[in-house]
Amino acid sequence: xxxxxxxxxxxxxxxxxxxxxxxxxxxxxxxxxxxxxxxxxxxxxxxxxxxxxxxxxxxxxxxxxxxxxxxxxxxxxxxxxxxxxxxxxxxxxxxxxxxxxxxxxxxxxxxxxxxxxxxxxxxxxxxxxxxxxxxxxxxxxxxxxxxxxxxxxxxxxxxxxxxxxxxxxxxxxxxxxxxxxxxxxxxxxxxxxxxxxxxxxxxxxxxxxxxxxxxxxxxxxxxxxxxxxxxxxxxxxxxxxxxxxxxxxxxxxxxxxxxxxxxxxxxxxxxxxxxxxxxxxxxxxxxxxxxxxxxxxxxxxxxxxxxxxxxxxxxxxxxxxxxxxxxxxxxxxxxxxxxxxxxxxxxxxxxxxxxxxxxxxxxxxxxxxxxxxxxxxxxxxxxxxxxxxxxxxxxxxxxxxxxxxxxxxxxxxxxxxxxxxxxxxxxxxxxxxxxxxxxxxxxxxxxxxxxxxxxxxxxxxxxx
Amino acid sequence: xxxxxxxxxxxxxxxxxxxxxxxxxxxxxxxxxxxxxxxxxxxxxxxxxxxxxxxxxxxxxxxxxxxxxxxxxxxxxxxxxxxxxxxxxxxxxxxxxxxxxxxxxxxxxxxxxxxxxxxxxxxxxxxxxxxxxxxxxxxxxxxxxxxxxxxxxxxxxxxxxxxxxxxxxxxxxxxxxxxxxxxxxxxxxxxxxxxxxxxxxxxxxxxxxxxxxxxxxxxxxxxxxxxxxxxxxxxxxxxxxxxxxxxxxxxxxxxxxxxxxxxxxxxxxxxxxxxxxxxxxxxxxxxxxxxxxx
Numbered sequence: 001x002x003x004x005x006x007x008x009x010x011x012x013x014x015x016x017x018x019x020x021x022x023x024x025x026x027x028x029x030x031x032x033x034x035x036x037x038x039x040x041x042x043x044x045x046x047x048x049x050x051x052x053x054x055x056x057x058x059x060x061x062x063x064x065x066x067x068x069x070x071x072x073x074x075x076x077x078x079x080x081x082x083x084x085x086x087x088x089x090x091x092x093x094x095x096x097x098x099x100x101x102x103x104x105x106x107x108x109x110x111x112x113x114x115x116x117x118x119x120x121x122x123x124x125x126x127x128x129x130x131x132x133x134x135x136x137x138x139x140x141x142x143x144x145x146x147x148x149x150x151x152x153x154x155x156x157x158x159x160x161x162x163x164x165x166x167x168x169x170x171x172x173x174x175x176x177x178x179x180x181x182x183x184x185x186x187x188x189x190x191x192x193x194x195x196x197x198x199x200x201x202x203x204x205x206x207x208x209x210x211x212x213x214x215x216x217x218x219x220x221x222x223x224x225x226x227x228x229x230x231x232x233x234x235x236x237x238x239x240x241x242x243x244x245x246x247x248x249x250x251x252x253x254x255x256x257x258x259x260x261x262x263x264x265x266x267x268x269x270x271x272x273x274x275x276x277x278x279x280x281x282x283x284x285x286x287x288x289x290x291x292x293x294x295x296x297x298x299x300x301x302x303x304x305x306x307x308x309x310x311x312x313x314x315x316x317x318x319x320x321x322x323x324x325x326x327x328x329x330x331x332x333x334x335x336x337x338x339x340x341x342x343x344x345x346x347x348x349x350x351x352x353x354x355x356x357x358x359x360x361x362x363x364x365x366x367x368x369x370x371x372x373x374x375x376x377x378x379x380x381x382x383x384x385x386x387x388x389x390x391x392x393x394x395x396x397x398x399x400x401x402x403x404x405x406x407x408x409x410x411x412x413x414x415x416x417x418x419x420x421x422x423x424x425x426x427x428x429x430x431x432x433x434x435x436x437x438x439x440x441x442x443x444x445x446x447x448x449x450x451x452x453x454x455x456x457x458x459x460x461x462x463x464x
Numbered sequence: 465x466x467x468x469x470x471x472x473x474x475x476x477x478x479x480x481x482x483x484x485x486x487x488x489x490x491x492x493x494x495x496x497x498x499x500x501x502x503x504x505x506x507x508x509x510x511x512x513x514x515x516x517x518x519x520x521x522x523x524x525x526x527x528x529x530x531x532x533x534x535x536x537x538x539x540x541x542x543x544x545x546x547x548x549x550x551x552x553x554x555x556x557x558x559x560x561x562x563x564x565x566x567x568x569x570x571x572x573x574x575x576x577x578x579x580x581x582x583x584x585x586x587x588x589x590x591x592x593x594x595x596x597x598x599x600x601x602x603x604x605x606x607x608x609x610x611x612x613x614x615x616x617x618x619x620x621x622x623x624x625x626x627x628x629x630x631x632x633x634x635x636x637x638x639x640x641x642x643x644x645x646x647x648x649x650x651x652x653x654x655x656x657x658x659x660x661x662x663x664x665x666x667x668x669x670x671x672x673x674x675x676x677x678x679x680x681x682x683x684x685x686x687x688x689x690x691x692x693x694x695x696x697x698x699x700x701x702x703x704x705x706x707x708x709x710x711x712x713x714x715x716x717x718x719x720x721x722x723x724x725x726x727x728x729x730x731x732x733x734x735x736x737x738x739x740x741x742x743x744x745x746x747x748x749x750x751x752x753x754x755x756x757x758x
Contacts, residue, residue: 173550173691173693174550174691174693175501175508175547175548175550183691183695212548213487213548213549213550214487215487215550215551215552215553215693218491218496218551218552218553219487219488219490219491219551219552220487220491239695240695241694241695241712242694242695242697242709242712243696243697245697245700245707247707251707252700252702252726252729252730254729254730257698258696258697258698260695260696260697261690261696261697261698264690264691264695264696265690268691269507269508269690270505275505276505277505277506277507277532277533277536278507278508278690352729352730399693399694399695400694400712401693401694401712
């Protein structure tokens with residue numbers, strides 16, 4: 001039965017029922033099937049001057065791959081997709097499309113934009129299910145590049161360089177490759193074995209070697225990589241580092257976690273599964289502080305572990321930095337939002353455990369440096385929310401291991417590695433950087449975009 | 465995989481293992497630590513490096529069995545392997561990167577309490593090998609729990625090692641603080657720097673005394689960690705009114721500035737029977753046998 005397409009609306013995508021999925025870690029969105037993908041692809045206007053591509057940090061030829069889906073040529077669609085993106089099955093799931101490709105889509109002016117993210121996911125999933133891997137080039141450059149960190153930025157840069165013919169080795173500090181894709185983003189949004197592991201295998205199939213349990217900046221410095229191990233260039237993509245806290249009373253209480261810790265326990269260490277040893281606090285009432293994607297991930301993880309969850313965010317719904325889909329899903333699953341509210345103190349019982357959080361109501365004033373209206377406390381509006389766990393999701397500062405042990409590597413006031421936006425070049429010749437370690441905490445796709453630009457930058461540097 | 469070359473029990477519930485770990489062995493210095501994951505399903509456990517051999521590419525770890533994950537480590541035998549050994553992590557002891565002539569001008573007092581004796585050993589050895597004067601105090605519950613006395617004597621000489629037991633079953637009778645007082649007040653020894661490693665409560669009282677005696681003191685903090693690489697923030701401490709992270713800012717800190725009470729509160733409830741029962745009551749059976757390291 002053919003699907004009737006309303007040109008003003010996206011073809012709906014199947015999702016797990018909110019009540020059901022609130023109790024499991026299986027993927028929430030089930031993705032388009034073939035018929036749905038073909039139907040949605042007919043909504044693309046095939047613009048001559050596609051605005052969507054301008055909105056894509058890795059410049060995927062979006063009308064190109066959607067045109068192939070429309071023609072029934074899924075292999076052709078994947079070829080176009082994989083030429084630009086190393087991790088398409090990941091991007092289709094976690095990119096903030098509404099702010100990028102779909103935000104620019106002409107369809108979106110009068111109706112809903114084309115569901116580019118879901119079509120990307122369809123194509124990448126189709127290729128994986130059919131055992132199709134990206135094309136490997138045979139030419140060899142005879143030069144070695146080291147990549148520090150096997151997260152989205154490092155994997156992208158490594159994949160691109162390998163395709164150009166470089167010998168690439170990725171050094172990963174954790175026991176598993178993937179960076180935030182394995183320790184940060186939860187299983188229900190991004191399946192680890194089915195999707196992430198397979199995309200990393202694709203990068204390895206291009207000839208990239210990944211060494212885990214390897215701490216650059218401690219076991220080996222950047223200088224040793226270049227001077228002793230014979231690497232001609234290094235790309236630093238060491239990612240986000242230490243979590244920020246609010247410096248309010250009670251933050252050292254038992255039951256206060258950073259979102260990084262909470263999610264690492266759940267995702268990387270698989271604490272939600274009985275067959276893994278790492279424990280996690282299954283609170284009865286959890287308060288998550290913050291409004292970004294990480295806050296939504298932490299909130300929805302706590303919910304799945306059996307807790308009631310309230311998200312406390314100091315601005316209004318409009319300013320929530322999380323992807324629209326995540327906020328929508330969180331609400332559907334029963335997570336409460338205390339907006340225009342900010343913590344002032346974490347309350348602890350006589351044993352040192354969290355027993356609540358004291359918050360204050362806020363109102364929005366004049367726009368601040370970020371362009372968003374500044375939240376201002378409303379005097380006398382404090383109240384308490386009862387809870388036994390608090391998860392702080394306020395952002396991170398860059399990982400300090402490499403800047404601290406690499407001479408001549410300039411960093412900014414915020415301790416980010418200073419890197420050229422177009423090439424990734426740092427103050428040290430041959431040393432490039434990108435992703436969260438250079439920009440501060442951002443998204444998977446921006447980190448991938450930086451990896452892609454740095455691969456070009458490194459190629460130009462080594463071709464001189 | 466990281467092969468175990470030697471495994472033996474030093475005292476009840478205390479084990480020593482020599483492990484092949486080239487990436488750690490070729491770069492580690494006294495003061496640093498590593499992370500072990502016994503198997504695929506195991507926790508990441510932070511352990512201090514007790515010794516290392518750069519030529520053989522091995523490191524020596526000494527640990528106690530507290531919870532399930534440390535039991536899993538202890539169950540391994542020579543010839544078995546760990547899934548992961550990662551390091552070196554944290555910063556080397558301050559003197560390692562100071563001009564050695566400056567370090568040689570100082571008299572060092574090293575204090576190891578219980579399992580803390582193990583991480584004191586590479587410090588004692590390093591200082592002695594670099595021609596620095598060093599005295600070592602080893603404090604332990606009783607003769608049965610005493611570890612590494614012989615190694616310490618071999619490293620710094622018998623006249624520089626002072627053992628004390630809480631129950632008086634061997635050598636001196638009493639706390640390490642009593643020995644510090646004896647050395648400084650009765651024997652007239654002078655120290656310019658103290659390094660104290662052991663249970664939080666011992667370090668707290670050690671610092672209280674050395675502060676009175678005017679001896680600057682470094683302590684090594686061993687809070688709960690997950691990744692150990694500067695990412696998760698579980699190991700946060702209050703040091704001089706600032707939030708510090710033991711894994712990247714430490715593990716050694718100025719003992720005068722550490723807020724031991726808040727650090728102990730975070731440790732206590734996870735490390736004692738009472739605390740674990742409380743946790744089970746409050747958090748349900750999430751600790752899978754009382755991990756002791758969450």
